[in-house]
Amino acid sequence: MIIGVPKEIKNNENRVGLTPAGVAELRKHHHTVYVQASAGVGSGFQDAEYEQAGAVVLPTIADVYAQAEMIIKVKEPIQEEYALIREGQLLFTYFHFASSEELTHAMIERKATCLAYETVERADRSLPLLVPMSEVAGRMAPQEGAKYLEKPLKGRGILLGGVPGVKPAHVLVLGGGIVGTQAAKVAAGxxxxxxxxxxxxxxxRELDDIMPKNVVTVYSNEYNIREAIKTADLIVGAVLIPGAKAPHLITRDMLKTMKAGTVLVDVAVDQGGCIETCKPTTxxxxxxxIDDIVHYCVANMPGAVPYTSTLALTxxxxPYAVKIANLGWQEACRQNSDLRLGLNVVNGEVVYKGVAEAWNxxxxxxxxVLEPAHV
Known part of the structure; x- marks a missing residue:
């Protein structure tokens, strides 16, 4: 298979879809890999390293899209890339279609085949390609929240951990999954x-057993959320419904009950956000x-630590990219149920329920759309 790795052009996105080690692995299986010049520089990988691993470095993003049967990326294509996508071309990346009607219609119109990292799902309901970036974003959330709690950045002027004689900040984490667990660990630390x-x-119950004593668990419902936000200094939104829009657990009217300078970090923003007033930032x-409440809603948080993030993601x-390249996407999805659930759009048709429901x-x-195997 011919594989293309373009440079990410989303604002301040420094990750890359494939490392030189990944190129070497695909070359072992006799696949051709084209990498756009300087695609890996933001993550610490030079063009020469890709060439040594067996890739062909091409000068422009248009060259990569024109050659490749499968595009391996990190973030969804943005408007400048839409026209480069060919009918039937496979894109293997994060899409988060349920948060962008424009992107959804663009991929339908281009008749692309979109295999989304975020909906590749194992039998145990775990999301193997979302977990590493959820771990990074979860650990970053208290780090970013602590920074924006500083008064010069319009926060309350509170040190997250306090000092002897002064109580620490109160951090509220909405969601006990991967993001929430990692956020709680770092905040507690x-x-x-x-x-x-x-x-x-x-x-x-699981969290209560594994977390330190400065972490408490509370059942989530609207009443309990409304009470908790009154005393919170930092709120981390960490709610996920795979492939679908996140529910709004904090609504606009709730902001007025918070303390001025409270910081909201909505990690779910790339799935529409679990805080009604959040919109994607960079x-x-x-x-x-809004209403004296600081909103931090960066949709690609792990892009700020690209070396760690790129290695964790790849x-x-x-392993999934190798399987797709070896078998072709149709046969790979027939044989592997994880990948099958990753299919969101195929040749311009929506095949994932959450995406269809999000945009009717x-x-x-x-x-x-999975043609039977030829005997």
């Missing part, structure tokens, strides 16, 4: 008082203020 809320009692301009994606689009059965 910095000395904050942490509350995690979730709707799963079993998950709350590393270049990460925050905005550790997870490479016709849903086509995956079976109908």
């Amino acid at each position: 910095l000395g904050a008082q942490v509350t995690i809320m979730d709707i799963s009692l079993n998950r709350l 590393h270049e301009d990460p925050t905005f203020i 550790n997870a994606t490479l 689009l016709p849903l086509v059965s995956v079976d109908s």
Whole structure:
């Protein structure tokens, strides 16, 4: 298979879809890999390293798209890339279609085949290609929140861990999954008082067993959320419904009950956000203020630590990429149920329920787009 790795052009996105080690692995299986010049520089990988691993370095993004049967990326294509995508071309990347109607319609119009990292799902309901970036974003959330709690950045002027004689900040984490767990660990490690809320009692029991004493668990419902936000200094939104829009757990009217300078970090923003007033921001301009509440809603948080993020992501994606390249996407999806669930759009038809429901689009059965294997 011919594989293309373009340079990410989303604002301050320094990750890359494939490392030189990944190129070497694909070359072992006799696949051709084209990498755009300087695609890996932001993550610490030079063009010469890709060439030594067996890739062909091409000068422009248009060259890469024109040559490749499968594009391996990190973030969804942005408007400048839409026209480069060919009918039937496979894109293997994060899409988060349920948060962008424009992107969804663009991929339908281009008749692309979109295999989304975030909906590749194992039988145990775990999301192997979302987990590494959820771990990074979860650990970053208290780090970013602590920074924006500083008064010069319009926060409350509170040190997350406090000092002897002065109580620490109160951190509220909405969601006890990967992001929430990592956020709570880091916040607790910095000395904050942490509350995690979730709707799963079993998950709350697990968290209660493994978390330190400065972390408490509370069942998540609207009443409890409304009470908790009154005393929170930092709120981390960490709610995920795979492939679908996140529910709004904090609504606009709730902001008025918070303390001025409270910081909201909505890690779910790339799936529509679990805080109603959040809209995607960038590393270049990460925050905005509504009703004296600081909103941090960067949609690609792990892009700020690209070396760590690229290695963590490609550790997870490479085995799947090799399988797709070896078998072709149709046969790979027939043989591997994880990948089958990753299919969101196939040749311009929506095959993932969460995406169809988000934008009221016709849903086509995956079976109908996976042609039977030839005997």
